[in-house]
Amino acid sequence: MLHRVNVARGAFRIWTVLSVLWLGIISFLAWDAVSYEMIGNYQYAGELREDLGSEPFDSKRPIAEVFKKPSQAKWPASFSKIEFRYQSNFDASVKDGTQIVVDFPDGCVLYLYTAFGKQEQELVGRWFWEKRWKRRWNALARQSYLLWVALVPPLLLFALWFIGRWIVAGFRRA
Numbered sequence: 001m002l003h004r005v006n007v008a009r010g011a012f013r014i015w016t017v018l019s020v021l022w023l024g025i026i027s028f029l030a031w032d033a034v035s036y037e038m039i040g041n042y043q044y045a046g047e048l049r050e051d052l053g054s055e056p057f058d059s060k061r062p063i064a065e066v067f068k069k070p071s072q073a074k075w076p077a078s079f080s081k082i083e084f085r086y087q088s089n090f091d092a093s094v095k096d097g098t099q100i101v102v103d104f105p106d107g108c109v110l111y112l113y114t115a116f117g118k119q120e121q122e123l124v125g126r127w128f129w130e131k132r133w134k135r136r137w138n139a140l141a142r143q144s145y146l147l148w149v150a151l152v153p154p155l156l157l158f159a160l161w162f163i164g165r166w167i168v169a170g171f172r173r174a
Contacts, residue, residue: 011161019154026150030143037139038132039107041082041090044124046113047073063098064115070124077127079135082111106132 046067070077082090090111093099102110102125110128112121 008165015154015158015161018157022154023150026146030140030146030150033143033146034136034139035107037142038135041087041109041111042079042128043082043090043111044070044113044128045078045080046070047075062115063113067113069116070120070127077124077131079110079128079131102128104129104132108132 046063048066049068090099094101094111097114099111099113100121102112102121104110108128110125112124114121116124
């Protein structure tokens with residue numbers, strides 16, 4: 001004996017499964033994009049000394065004369081991602097011994113000046129590692145358009161299903 005099929009319940013369950021799959025795919029893509037955006041090479045943005053005079057940056061001056069020690073800086077530490085076109089300059093500075101490379105477990109690389117000594121380098125490395133979640137949150141915020149991509153199609157499909165059900169219900173006999 002053939003039982004009556006509950007189309008509305010079945011359609012809702014199909015919508016639920018498809019929506020969960022869709023949200024899973026979009027979440028994976030967002031996480032992958034954020035991880036890709038975060039991984040890279042960074043440099044410590046040092047704070048300039050106040051006593052430099054009218055020519056604050058001269059490439060012939062030693063780094064220790066241009067920038068304050070990180071532990072003496074007034075402002076919170078900041079880091080900037082190294083653009084690809086400047087990467088060869090940073091690699092050359094590692095070869096000549098003016099910078100070192102510090103690798104982090106999340107795939108990031110930090111370039112640090114050797115002029116400041118081991119203690120200052122460890123301090124800056126600790127600061128960089130502590131800011132990893134802020135960097136991830138900022139990268140995620142740049143992917144915010146994916147929220148629209150994740151939510152609009154399932155909600156639109158649900159609205160169409162609801163409207164279609166309402167229209168069909170109008171043709172039923174009283």
